[in-house]
Amino acid sequence: MTHVTERFFITTAISYPNGVPHLGHAYELMASDAIARFMRLDGRDVFFLTGTDEHGLKMAQTAEREGLTPIQLADRNAAAFRAMGKALDSTNDDFIRTTEPRHYAASQAIWRRMEANGDIYLSKYSGWYSVRDEAFFDEKELTTGEGGKRFAPSGAPVEWVEEESYFFRLSAYQDKLLALYASQPDYIGPESRRNEVVSFVERGLEDLSISRKTFTWGIPVPGDEKHVMYVWVDALTNYITAAGFPDEQAPRWKYWPASVHIIGKDIVRFHAVIWPAMLMSAGLPLPKRVFGHGFLTNRGEKMSKSLGNVLDPIAMSQQYGLDAFRYFFLREIPFGADGSYSHEAIVGRLNADLANDLGNLAQRSLSMVNKNCEAKVPPRHALTGDEDTLLASAYALAAGGRRHMDSFALHAILNDIWKVVGDTNRYFAAQAPWALRKTDPARMETVLWTTAEVLRVIGLVAQPFIPIAAGKLLDLLAVPVDRRMFAHAVPDQALVPGTVLPAPMALFPRYVEPETAGEGA
RNA sequence: GGCAGUGUAGCUCAGCUGGUUAGAGCGUGGCACUCAUAAUGCCAAGGUCGGUGGUUCGAGCCCACUCACUGCUACCA
Numbered sequence: 001m002t003h004v005t006e007r008f009f010i011t012t013a014i015s016y017p018n019g020v021p022h023l024g025h026a027y028e029l030m031a032s033d034a035i036a037r038f039m040r041l042d043g044r045d046v047f048f049l050t051g052t053d054e055h056g057l058k059m060a061q062t063a064e065r066e067g068l069t070p071i072q073l074a075d076r077n078a079a080a081f082r083a084m085g086k087a088l089d090s091t092n093d094d095f096i097r098t099t100e101p102r103h104y105a106a107s108q109a110i111w112r113r114m115e116a117n118g119d120i121y122l123s124k125y126s127g128w129y130s131v132r133d134e135a136f137f138d139e140k141e142l143t144t145g146e147g148g149k150r151f152a153p154s155g156a157p158v159e160w161v162e163e164e165s166y167f168f169r170l171s172a173y174q175d176k177l178l179a180l181y182a183s184q185p186d187y188i189g190p191e192s193r194r195n196e197v198v199s200f201v202e203r204g205l206e207d208l209s210i211s212r213k214t215f216t217w218g219i220p221v222p223g224d225e226k227h228v229m230y231v232w233v234d235a236l237t238n239y240i241t242a243a244g245f246p247d248e249q250a251p252r253w254k255y256w257p258a259s260v261h262i263i264g265k266d267i268v269r270f271h272a273v274i275w276p277a278m279l280m281s282a283g284l285p286l287p288k289r290v291f292g293h294g295f296l297t298n299r300g301e302k303m304s305k306s307l308g309n310v311l312d313p314i315a316m317s318q319q320y321g322l323d324a325f326r327y328f329f330l331r332e333i334p335f336g337a338d339g340s341y342s343h344e345a346i347v348g349r350l351n352a353d354l355a356n357d358l359g360n361l362a363q364r365s366l367s368m369v370n371k372n373c374e375a376k377v378p379p380r381h382a383l384t385g386d387e388d389t390l391l392a393s394a395y396a397l398a399a400g401g402r403r404h405m406d407s408f409a410l411h412a413i414l415n416d417i418w419k420v421v422g423d424t425n426r427y428f429a430a431q432a433p434w435a436l437r438k439t440d441p442a443r444m445e446t447v448l449w450t451t452a453e454v455l456r457v458i459g460l461v462a463q464p465f466i467p468i469a470a471g472k473l474l475d476l477l478a479v480p481v482d483r484r485m486f487a488h489a490v491p492d493q494a495l496v497p498g499t500v501l502p503a504p505m506a507l508f509p510r511y512v513e514p515e516t517a518g519e520g521a
Numbered sequence: 522g523g524c525a526g527u528g529u530a531g532c533u534c535a536g537c538u539g540g541u542u543a544g545a546g547c548g549u550g551g552c553a554c555u556c557a558u559a560a561u562g563c564c565a566a567g568g569u570c571g572g573u574g575g576u577u578c579g580a581g582c583c584c585a586c587u588c589a590c591u592g593c594u595a596c597c598a
Binding site for chain 2: 013014015016053056058125127136138170192193195196197199200203205206208209210230231232235263264265266267269270273274332333334338339340345348349351352353355356357359360361362363364365366367368371372415418419422425426428429430432433434435437504506507508509510
């Protein structure tokens with residue numbers, strides 16, 4: 001209690017809302033939410049941010065196609081992303097939209113600071129552009145047809161275009177970035193991404209085009225309103241906008257620098273190269289870590305509209321239950337790696353881990369308490385080595401979780417927790433309290449107390465991952481809401497015999513296929 | 522093409538600085554039990570660790586070559 005509360009600022013990437021949220025967005029949000037919850041339960045002062053990135057050509061084009069103005073489209077889809085957060089019970093403290101006035105102010109302010117530092121200059125951006133692909137291509141990627149005409153890999157014709165653009169002197173930051181990666185080995189995670197970024201930067205950096213004159217749906221460049229900022233400055237700046245920038249007296253500025261940016265593996269480079277360089281240029285502190293998670297596939301197939309395997313995360317969370325939905329993705333997929341999901345796999349996890357192992361463990365033990373111990377926490381008599389071992393492994397979960405969290409190994413935390421769940425089922429079966437009831441009631445009480453106490457600790461440490469069920473479990477154990485931090489996962493806070501307990505109830509229903517459920521009502 | 526990584530039981534993965542019968546979970550088969558959500562526990566089958574050749578008293582863990590797959594190789598959020 002003598003130490004200052006540590007702050008923890010976690011962000012997701014901001015989503016591009018030219019469509020509705022899909023499972024990938026939900027995955028990133030759920031994982032980030034679990035980390036945020038973990039840190040809060042571990043006593044940190046957490047600021048958890050998510051939001052939408054609403055500018056750019058694609059938004060403008062999509063809006064036009066739908067007969068809307070860009071801001072109308074943005075309003076509509078940002079609402080859908082917010083709704084997803086709500087449906088997933090995300091605990092983000094703020095939801096930033098890049099079309100908000102505060103973000104215009106922040107983006108223009110960081111632009112001016114980079115400019116004042118001599119890192120922004122006006123020049124010409126040129127290259128082979130394919131209108132059909134909406135993209136520039138490197139000379140090496142092109143094929144040459146008759147008459148010297150060039151074509152993109154897609155077969156679309158390309159033309160040489162030159163465009164006036166502001167540039168950021170990214171090349172000047174190569175050495176500083178390499179020094180950053182060297183001095184902070186965990187700056188980029190997982191390690192495979194770090195290696196890629198390092199080798200990318202080692203190959204040399206070019207200056208970066210950071211404005212556009214070809215569209216207007218963006219934040220005006222200060223002092224030259226013919227230009228709007230291109231995605232880099234606009235999008236990345238959201239993280240400091242939400243912290244109050246440029247007002248360094250703002251209440252939330254204390255949270256900057258961010259503890260971690262949780263992002264998809266496709267945008268690691270932007271966060272690990274461009275963003276820190278921008279911040280260096282602006283004289284601002286750098287985020288501590290950047291972590292790129294993997295992509296999800298449906299049975300190994302990429303999700304795509306044409307394959308018809310794009311699933312609605314809100315519908316899925318309702319189908320399986322929010323906790324089960326979260327649990328599956330966080331447990332099944334090593335965080336940072338790609339992962340595949342299927343209905344069968346989700347149901348398997350739900351039934352095996354949640355309903356059978358944990359849910360049934362709570363049910364079988366607490367119903368015995370209810371029937372044989374007057375629905376009170378039973379007395380705890382002398383403990384044997386079996387109890388000591390089991391309890392010790394439970395009390396070790398919080399510390400072990402912290403260790404895994406250092407590398408955002410969410411799956412490993414869950415693995416450890418369920419190891420204890422399994423041990424507890426084995427303990428329960430080996431002790432057979434239903435037999436002890438007749439032969440040695442005191443011993444039965446000790447077994448039931450021990451099981452309940454282990455469940456208390458499991459409930460505490462499982463809260464970030466299955467918040468609803470963990471809360472229910474702690475309710476069943478009559479754990480006061482102000483004793484549910486990780487700091488309480490210790491022997492000193494153990495269940496007090498005699499405490500009145502509510503009637504047991506199921507934590508997780510088994511998932512039964514609707515087809516086989518009955519007469520199809 | 523260059524750089525990096527992966528390849529271990531049907532499936533998903535662990536395997537520390539090389540050292541007794543290569544592990545876990547799920548799935549499968551059998552048994553037990555009845556406290557419990559047809560739940561749980563126990564036992565078993567099943568891999569010689571992508572392939573070849575080396576180093577070593579000894580290699581899944583080192584080296585070489587080889588096959589397959591994946592990622593990165595900048596203006597795509």
